[in-house]
Amino acid sequence: MFVDTSCSPDAPKLPSVSVSPSGEIVEGSSVTLTCSSDANPAANYTWYKENEASPKASGQIFTITDVRSEHSGNYYCEVQNIRGRQSVTIHLTVAGALKLIAVGTIAAVLLVVLLILVALCIRASKQPSKPAETLGNSAQCLQTQSAEQQDALLCTTVDLSKEQADTLCSNISPAQPRRHKEEEEALSV
Structure with a gap:
């Protein structure tokens, strides 16, 4: 006797997550997270950001438009059906956040150097010149x-x-x- 196991109920398998675009995520751009898992019956997908109770999105695809530095962090996709649940975490780093910190630091250092140079020039100009012989x-x-x-x-x-x-x-x-x-x-x- 042949038993068709393709219809037997299964808890969701460990999901996989992909990020598009796969390269550097830059502030102002958009990023799409896609989650997929084998489950029978079909599973529901919910997206969460770590340390936030309310869900960010539902469905296999989660798109963030106009990405900002505050979007950096860990996101996880939870897959659930009547047989069980699974989740997987992915980390997003928005490149602009790190670049802004670096640019800000460099600008602050240059400003300090400039202020020191101006102070030295002012001090030198206020010193009395040597009397002529x-x-x-x-x-x-x-x-x-x-x-x-x-x-x-x-x-x-x-x-x-x-x-x-x-x-x-x-x-x-x-x-x-x-x-x-x-x-x-x-x-x-």
Whole structure:
């Protein structure tokens, strides 16, 4: 005698869950969770989020549109018929939540560095400049040559009385390396 076991009642088998899209879940996108299980008679599907009593959805497919960081967490699909129940858990991580934390941290660090630089610049600008060396009540001008042989004029002026209008100027050239002096001496001999 042949007995057809395909019609015998069975409790739901351990369900499987798939996520679409399967890659990174980004804030603002949508994600679809699909749950499936073999059960006879057909099973009812209910979706829950961990630590929340009320169900999120019913049916094999649960879609979250406009995903936000608060959607991150564990979800489980409960499959139930008159013979029993099974459930499976899946973890969702919304990438934008971690990226926002990283971007916020980087922005805060850059802001602190910027504030420190501004404070240092303000402090440096408020420090009194070194007093100019003076010869009596005269003005002193120094003319220097840069490495590119370009003339630059650096002047420090001192308040002169009407009777004194002297200006003392000196030409200063950069020191030459010893090797060049020795070569010049050898050439002049």
